[in-house]
Amino acid sequence: MSIKSLKRLTLGGQASRREDILIALQALGCMHLIPLSEDNAKVNRAIAMQQPTEASEALAWLSRLERRRRPVKDKSLIDVDELVAEILENKQRIRQQQDKRDLLKQRLQLLRPWGEFDLPELASIQGLRFWFYVLPLKKSAALSSLEVPWQEIYRDQKNAYIIVVSENEPDSGILPVERSRVGQDSLSKVEEHIEIAEQHLEDLYAEREALTRWIYPLSQSLAASQDHAELLLASSGVQDEGEFFLVQGWMPADAEEAILELSEAFGTAVLLEEPQADDQPPTLLENSDLTGGGAEAMGFFQTPNYRAWDPGNLVFYSFSLFFAMIMNDAMYSAIFGVIVLLFRDKFEQSIEGQRLKNLGLFMSGLGVAWGILAGSYFGVTPSEGSLLGSLNIIDMNDYSAMMKLSVFIGVMHLIIANVMTAYINRTQTRALAPLGWAALMFGGMVYWFAETGTVWQGLGKFVGVVCAIGGAGLVCVFSSNRPIDTPKGLALRILDGAKAIYNITGAFGDILSYMRLFALGLSGASLAMTFNSLAGQAIEAKPVSGVLFAGLILLLGHVLNFALCIMSGVVHGMRLNVIEFVNWGLSDEGYPFKAFRKKED
Numbered sequence: 001m002s003i004k005s006l007k008r009l010t011l012g013g014q015a016s017r018r019e020d021i022l023i024a025l026q027a028l029g030c031m032h033l034i035p036l037s038e039d040n041a042k043v044n045r046a047i048a049m050q051q052p053t054e055a056s057e058a059l060a061w062l063s064r065l066e067r068r069r070r071p072v073k074d075k076s077l078i079d080v081d082e083l084v085a086e087i088l089e090n091k092q093r094i095r096q097q098q099d100k101r102d103l104l105k106q107r108l109q110l111l112r113p114w115g116e117f118d119l120p121e122l123a124s125i126q127g128l129r130f131w132f133y134v135l136p137l138k139k140s141a142a143l144s145s146l147e148v149p150w151q152e153i154y155r156d157q158k159n160a161y162i163i164v165v166s167e168n169e170p171d172s173g174i175l176p177v178e179r180s181r182v183g184q185d186s187l188s189k190v191e192e193h194i195e196i197a198e199q200h201l202e203d204l205y206a207e208r209e210a211l212t213r214w215i216y217p218l219s220q221s222l223a224a225s226q227d228h229a230e231l232l233l234a235s236s237g238v239q240d241e242g243e244f245f246l247v248q249g250w251m252p253a254d255a256e257e258a259i260l261e262l263s264e265a266f267g268t269a270v271l272l273e274e275p276q277a278d279d280q281p282p283t284l285l286e287n288s289d290l291t292g293g294g295a296e297a298m299g300f301f302q303t304p305n306y307r308a309w310d311p312g313n314l315v316f317y318s319f320s321l322f323f324a325m326i327m328n329d330a331m332y333s334a335i336f337g338v339i340v341l342l343f344r345d346k347f348e349q350s351i352e353g354q355r356l357k358n359l360g361l362f363m364s365g366l367g368v369a370w371g372i373l374a375g376s377y378f379g380v381t382p383s384e385g386s387l388l389g390s391l392n393i394i395d396m397n398d399y400s401a402m403m404k405l406s407v408f409i410g411v412m413h414l415i416i417a418n419v420m421t422a423y424i425n426r427t428q429t430r431a432l433a434p435l436g437w438a439a440l441m442f443g444g445m446v447y448w449f450a451e452t453g454t455v456w457q458g459l460g461k462f463v464g465v466v467c468a469i470g471g472a473g474l475v476c477v478f479s480s481n482r483p484i485d486t487p488k489g490l491a492l493r494i495l496d497g498a499k500a501i502y503n504i505t506g507a508f509g510d511i512l513s514y515m516r517l518f519a520l521g522l523s524g525a526s527l528a529m530t531f532n533s534l535a536g537q538a539i540e541a542k543p544v545s546g547v548l549f550a551g552l553i554l555l556l557g558h559v560l561n562f563a564l565c566i567m568s569g570v571v572h573g574m575r576l577n578v579i580e581f582v583n584w585g586l587s588d589e590g591y592p593f594k595a596f597r598k599k600e601d
Contacts (some may be wrong), residue, residue, distance in 0.1 A: 379528025
């Protein structure tokens with residue numbers, strides 16, 4: 001994984017062939033355009049923004065279905081406008097039918113307490129009407145003040161069901177509740193209407209599923225619209241010089257041969273230039289499908305600068321390790337991997353999804369391995385004489401050892417960041433400053449290990465002091481590029497060095513942040529053991545019914561703990577990469593390479 005080298009491409013061609021040349025560049029799809037002119041830009045942008053929203057809505061309506069018909073690949077078999085109208089009509093009819101069914105279900109809930117009945121004809125009861133009220137029992141005293149005929153039909157533990165007989169609707173204050181609007185239809189008739197509505201919905205759902213065979217032609221129509229919009233925007237950014245025009249952009253260095261072939265075919269002039277010091281090219285990452293998930297996850301937060309380095313490969317492994325340590329349970333990690341496999345079809349719909357799937361599976365595998373070494377299976381530790389017990393070599397209860405392990409991982413993580421920063425700037429003297437920080441962090445860690453007896457004290461203290469003092473010296477001297485040509489310049493250079501070394505407090509805090517790996521892993525394991533203990537106590541208290549309660553405790557408790565571990569592993573594992581690591585490894589943020597590429601097949 002690396003950041004691809006780019007070149008600035010300036011292409012000049014005949015104005016009469018501008019559209020053909022831009023279409024060819026779009027088909028080639030290897031150029032990040034640089035606007036050279038704002039002529040007609042506003043007009044073209046306004047036209048480009050007028051995307052077919054109805055077609056997008058129709059495609060989204062069909063794409064949400066899991067079950068789909070065999071796709072039709074021939075785009076000439078359907079009129080897109082008629083297809084969009086049909087899809088949107090299906091969507092509207094489904095929404096209307098769902099609303100109708102939901103209203104009928106609400107009416108059914110109101111009618112159930114009243115039972116099965118049919119309202120008599122008005123002429124048969126001299127124009128009188130029945131008005132229905134659900135009166136809470138605690139307000140039943142209001143019935144004594146009624147001056148119109150009424151009858152209690154039914155009573156349950158909370159309410160009395162009252163029918164008031166009146167020619168006109170009673171006043172709203174006749175009872176301290178609003179009347180129930182049960183409607184004219186009986187209980188059985190409402191149930192019949194609901195059944196009919198459900199049948200109509202099934203037919204509409206089947207129609208929607210049948211329409212999914214046209215997803216490909218519809219998506220291609222949308223892609224063609226987007227291609228036309230991008231072509232308009234590209235055209236608005238060219239520089240018009242009368243008989244000829246200029247278009248400029250960034251392109252991968254390895255696409256030079258393809259550009260030269262295009263130039264020869266259209267008779268255009270081509271100028272290829274290396275990026276200058278004051279240029280800010282976009283960042284084009286070259287990621288492998290196997291470990292590219294690290295760059296995809298990192299891309300949610302930050303894009304590295306073109307002149308920096310791509311940390312995606314390191315993030316793939318470090319994020320997986322941090323996730324495994326926080327999860328700290330073999331079974332939790334295995335379940336996470338099963339979940340990723342269950343949704344693999346959705347992941348495999350795009351290259352980015354495939355890379356994230358590989359990342360998730362690696363995280364799961366590393367989590368299972370760590371959980372086995374930590375001896376945690378749903379919070380249960382295997383016995384010492386068993387095979388799994390013999391693999392338990394990590395003692396989470398050894399706080400001292402786990403703290404040292406967390407600090408060691410943190411220091412090594414930040415050392416790698418500083419070493420890579422030094423490598424990127426290897427042609428400049430300022431590259432010695434990150435090397436100094438790496439030596440200072442390593443020396444401090446070794447000295448602490450020597451003090452605590454983890455390594456041989458004599459040699460450890462000596463190495464630690466030498467590395468720390470040497471690293472601090474490099475930081476003080478090379479953190480600033482201020483020239484030393486006057487006494488004032490020397491004094492300011494010394495102040496710059498003192499200011500740089502003051503950042504040691506930040507380094508100390510960043511290293512201590514890695515303690516969360518141990519703390520969160522221990523808390524997850526402790527919570528799992530707590531739920532296991534509660535379940536055991538429930539069984540001991542009531543051997544029969546306690547089994548049911550124990551099962552509920554285990555199920556709900558471990559589901560909750562699993563969700564918390566997943567959340568902690570993702571959030572805090574990525575935080576250590578995005579904040580602490582990036583703070584030392586990537587100084588400037590870049591912007592992604594957006595290719596002027598044709599989307600329609």
